[in-house]
Amino acid sequence: MERSTRQREAIRRVFDIGQPPLTAQEILSLARGEVPNLGIATVYRAIKALLADGTLVDVELPGEVTRYELANKEHHHYFRCRKCGRVYDINNCRVDFDAMTPHGFRLESHDLVLYGRCASCIGAGRG
Amino acid sequence: MERSTRQREAIRRVFDIGQPPLTAQEILSLARGEVPNLGIATVYRAIKALLADGTLVDVELPGEVTRYELANKEHHHYFRCRKCGRVYDINNCRVDFDAMTPHGFRLESHDLVLYGRCASCIGAGRG
DNA sequence: TTAACTGCAAACCCTTTGCACGGTG
């Protein structure tokens, strides 16, 4: 991120309003509010730069396209609603994953995704 | 899987020798031992059929292409070695994920991947 | 001014699909 451009600032600002993890397409749609003819290639290039400088981290949910979120969050996991597809952050990770690690293996990190129905989809009625 | 063909049998047999989760390309390479000019499309079609009839399940590790393994295993998770890239099954899942689920949400399932170094990569020396 | 940035379009990788030929039951 050397130069400051309208495009990059718009993309960066997308994350300033407490967004859940976003796909490149979602970032594009949101940033087009400020820069209407923004191109997807520019989004990907900006994402790459923001990943490299540590501003963003990628969120890879099994079987889905990569999402991105601000890196300055606590260690956390995700809950994906099977109905609406939204992804929520789960902040309490109080699990002893070391107990699951085979003897002789060294555990360094873990990824966890919970699946089910979110409160709004349950509240909205059957489904 | 209606008809039994050389291709389908070769693909099915790939999994009979205790394979770790395999990518479509790996399945192709292995099955070509029996059917040299096997096409990748046939592999994908066979995988789809084997997923549909419950023989295989897909294994989606964050940021990687889909892998496939036999479905007749217990509920389990994966340990991916950051050095050699191999994926191991983790069979003891005794975690109370419900405790991590937000109020009002309904937990249906979960995916867990542990990352680190496997025993052979630790034993092999520095790294 | 001028080198980095942008948007478009083409290229890529993985997966799926259309089609005519081949093989199973």
Add this chain to the structure above:
DNA sequence: CACCGTGCAAAGGGTTTGCAGTTAA
């Protein structure tokens, strides 16, 4: 001998890259 299954190649979806025009510094 009907069809399903196969291989090839083209099409799709997401991401990356080449290029000429644009713009920040």
